[in-house]
Structures are given as C-alpha cells and as structure tokens.
Amino acid sequence: MKKPPIVWLNTFLFASTLIATITLVPWRAMTHGFDGMEWIAFIVLAYASGLSITAGYHRLWSHKAYKAHPVMRFLFALGGALALQNSALHWCSDHRVHHKHVDNNDKDPYSAKMGFWYSHIGWMLREYQASRYHDYSNVRDLQKDRIVMWQHKHYLLLVIVMNIGLPIFLGWLNGDILSMVLMAGLLRLVVVHHCTFFINSLAHIWGSQPYTNKNTARDNAFLALLTYGEGYHNFHHIFENDYRNGIKWWDYDPTKWLIKGMSWFGLATDLRKVPQERIEHARLQMQLLRAKNKVAHLPNCDEVFEKLQAEYELLKQHLADYYQAKKSLLEAKRKEMNLTPLKQQVESLKCKLAEQQRHWKLLTAAYS
Template sequence: MRIKNWGIFAFIAGYHVLLLALLPAYISVFSWESLVLFGITWAISVFSITAGYHRLFSHNTYKAKPVYEWACLISSSLAIEASALQWSHDHRIHHSHVDTDKDPYSIKKGFWYAHIWWMFTYNDPIDERLVKDLLKNPRVMFQHNHYGLMTIAVNLLVVGIGCFFMHPIAALFAGFFMRLFAIHHCTWFINSLCHVWGARTYAKELSAVDNAILAFFTFGEGYHNYHHTMANDYRNGVRWYHFDPTKWLIWSASKLGLVSDLRWVSDVKLRQILVKKDKNLLLERICQEIDETSKELQNKLVSLSDNFEEKASALMAKVRELKNATEERRKLLEIEIRQHKMELHAMWKSWIKLTELTSARYELEHAH
C-alpha cells in the first residue's frame, strides 16, 4: 500500500535507525542509572496508554478527576502515540469494525499491516460524532491542540534530568530511543500478535486472543479477547491470577478518591453473554446439517441456553432484591442465591461440555 503519512514514517524509521547507530556509543558509556531511567519512563508511558488513553478516554470504563486526567495526558508525551483524541477515535473505530475493511488496523490485511504499516497509510479525518464526549473535555482538547509542544517539552525535560546522573548519550539512548522502541512495539503487538497468537477464551468469533505473555509486557492489555468481548470493563485480566497492573492502578486510584464509577462485568453477566454468543455461533455452524444427531444438538443448545438465561436472570433479580431486604428476608435470599449459584455452576459446566462436543463434531464433519 502507498505511504500517505510520510512524517510518521520518517519519525518511526528514523528513531529505529538512530537506535542502532547509537548502540555502540551507549555501550561504551553504559551505566545502571540509564536502565533505571529507561524502566521508570517506560512504565509511566505504558500506564499513560493503558489506564489513560485506552480504558479511560477510549472506553470510559471509569471517571477521573482533572488532576488524574492531566497526569495521564502529560505522561503520555513519553509514549508519543498521538493525542488522546486521535488515539481514542481510531480505537473506537477498531472496536466498531474489528476484522473488517473499516478497521484501521485490521489483522485481515496482514500481520505487519496491523502491527505498523497502517500508521503510514491510514489518515482518515476525525469523525466528531465518534468522540463527542472528548471534544467537550477541555483537558483532552488542550493536549490535542498543543500535542507537539507538550511532547517536545516533556521529553527534553526527561533527557535533561537524566544528564545530571549519567552520560548525555546514555540519557538520550535509554531515556528516549530505547523507551520509544519498547513502548511502541508493546502497543503495536496488541494490534498484531494479540489477534494471531493466543486463546479465544470468551469470543470465539473474533480474531482477538488472550495472551498472558503479552499481558505481562503491556500491563494487562494482552487479555485482548476478553477486552473485545467486554470493552466496558475497566479490567482486562478478570481472574485473580491475571497479571493486570492497570486494573490495580485504577482500583487503587479509586480508593484515593482520584477516580470513581468503575465499570465491571460480573461473572454471571459474563457467562450469560458468552452463552448467547456461543449458541448463535454454533447454531449457525450446524443449522445446515439435517441428520438426527445435529437436530438433537441444536435442541440441546437452545434448551440449555434458555434455562441458563432464566436461572441467571433470576439470580441477578434476587441479588438486587437483597440490597433493600429486611433482615428476615435477607437470610432467605442468601440461601436462595447460594442455591442458584450452585445450579448455574453446574449448568455452566454442562454448557462447556456441550459446546466442545458441538465444535468437535463440526470440525470433524468439515475435515472430510
């Protein structure tokens, strides 16, 4: 595809070349302080994208006070990934049109297109209808209108401070070029590798996958299949053992009063949605098959999914009732809720077995 954004191409290609060219000089003046500078600035830049650009501005998974927003917007200058307005605009289009030609960084156009090449060819103007909320945010608009100056000032400040503790070449290499290389490729791998290598844990119809290795390097963003399934959840790693420092940062900020209204999806609601998705996907796969086994599977899928939906809705209704129940009614409701959860858990295990059986049969039929 023809390059349209020559400025972006020159910047990205240029710093990669300079990174290699300065490597011998950096080795000759290496200091451990330079690695500390790299680690601190890299971590701050990652958080500015994950907690700020992504989960706050793009998806509104929580609300933040102005001081928190300013912290995200200013520190994002270390990442150099465009303004929050532009980044969020492109990302919202990605979610609305994932895996289609309208997706700015569609994996269907190839791994390297999704990873980096899209930035050199995609230059659609901002559609104000998609970012009405951000256009009303004075802090976001200030950053958008003064992005170049803010970026230059913050990066000069960081490298300048580094020069007090290490050789200027070491400060420039580790505190700018090496940091940019790391944060950029970590972000870009979410668009490329996290649509290729991993598990489709939640939404089997999407190219997005969950990748625990990438989650480690991107502070939780690697749980990408869940994110595409539940984009309005402030968490990407929803299990206790998932490595998601971004959700820990947001949760901690809420305890300090810096953010509020954290949006999250309960396990029951999540499983409800997954059952609906799986049912529709599997019925679509086997609806053309007319043998008795296929008909039986279709009936079981419909019956079990309907029962699960009914039981889950009843459970959530009782949970809502529990909030305003009398002490006597509360005890009875707690017993009923525990019973409903046990039944739902058993139904969920049955659903997993049934979907695995249906998928295996479909794959076997189409393998011949």
C-alpha cells in the same frame, strides 16, 4: 492499484528511532555500560507512558470505562505525549472508528485482515485514510474536556519536553546525560511503541476466542505481559466499556489494578463492569459453537446438535436463575429483610449450577 502517498514524518520517526536504538544502545552498553538509575528510569517511564495510553487514552477517553480526577487526566495527557502516539483526541477518534468497523479493510484504520505489517505499523506509514485526520465528529465529547484539548493544542511542545527535556534533566541529575537519553528516551520509546502496536497486530492474530468469534480479536496472556494488560483483547472487543480486560484476579492487567487503586483514593469513579451473567452467557455460546463445529462432520450430527442445544438451554436457565437469586438477595439486603431463606436459595442454585456446568464440560469434551 496506486499506493497512497508515504507519510514521511512517521516513516522517518519510526525508522530513525529503531535504527538509532539497535546501534547506539548496544554501543553505549559495550563501551560505557548503564547504571541502576538509568534502568530504573527506563522501567518507570515505560510504565508511565504505556499506562497513560492504556488507562488514559484507551479505557478512560476512548471507552468511558470510568471517570478520572483532573489530576490523573493531566498526568495521562503528559504520559500520552511521552508515549508519542499522537494526541489523545486523535488517538481516540481512530480507536472508536476501529471498534465501530473492526476488520473492515475500507474503514478500520488498522484492520488485522490487512496483515500483520499493516495492522502493526504500516497503516501509519501511508495516507490510507487521510480524510479522517481532521474529522473528529466521533469525539465531540472529548472536545469538551479542557485537558484533552490543551494537550491536542500543545502536543508538539509536550512531545519535545517529555521525550527530550525530561531524559536530559534526569541524565543531568544522574551525571550522565547521554546514557539516560539512550535508555529512558530512545530505547524506552521504541519498546513502548512496538509493545502497544502489538495490541493492533498480534492481539488480532495470536490467541484464543473464548467470548466471540465475530471479529479477529484474541485473548493472549503472554501478550498481556507486553501490553500492560491489553492482551485479553477478545474480551475487550465484546465488552469494550468494562474497565478491566483481564477479569480474573490473577490475570496480569496492571491497567485494571491502576484504575482500581485510583478509585481507593478518589482519583477514579464510576468504574464500569459488565455483569458476570453476560460474560458467562458469551462464554457459553462460544462453547456451544465450538462443540457444534467439532461434530458437524458426523453422520448423526443433527441428533448431536439437538442434544447439545438442549443441554445449552438448560445450563443457560440455571445461570439465569442463579443470578436472579443473587439480585434478589442484594435487594433484600438494601431493604433490611430476612436474608436466611434467600441465602439458602442462592446456595442451592449455586450447587445446581455447578453440577450442570460439570455435566456440560464433560459433554462438550466428549464430543471434542
């Protein structure tokens, strides 16, 4: 089968920046060194560009997980140009296709089933789906966003200003243009590129699947450190419109923290969260599936299946009762009703749910 034509611009960009980084940055470090301001600029611009992709391109524009003030949309547009990962319009179009056809080798732009190299960077080096590059029918909503379209129209100029002009200006201020360009421009660009590319590659290969096994997406706390919180990818692929990826307060998800912080100052509104009951149900279904897979080889597997299914249904009912009681309590608060009996009911159901969860955990652990 004949391979599609090479995209020479992308190939030259990725190859030249990588080669220049692994040669020029060590050379400059050994012969001259880098000062504190250059390291600070590297870190600040890395987070500015990375978070513009995750909080802007991804959670805001691709998935509509929240609404952002025009000031933040403008900053995300500039940061997206700094990240040099195409315009927001094009990036979001690709990403929506990815979610709609995840793991479909013919339709998913960066299908993980095509291998690590393809999903990480290879898909951008050849015209595998060239016809898609001018079809923005799946982002008509974004075409109504004046900031998105302004960035799309002036993308090349913005890339030059943000990736060349800004590091040169910072270097001039710091008295060393070359070192700043190498650190805050070149090294920062390559690091951010490959860290965000890990979301398409490693996050579909390495990690756990606590919420769904219907696609290759994985949760990986280590990858979250490299991807601005996007490493909780299994959760994201089943609940893509949630503004969070790491749902526990201790999960490293600076994108979530940024969005939440923006909401405190009126810069973000309508933050979308999946109801906790749906999350618990998804997790419970995966636990049942794993337990059944563990015992499928046993001679009495049908009997075990029935026992697991019965306990699963019981726990699911406890979950439904508990969350329904919580909803009733919230409704009573809004109507300023007597809350004492409802609070007691919620507490009682919470205790019953916790006991059933302990029993379920012991049961599935025993069969594992």
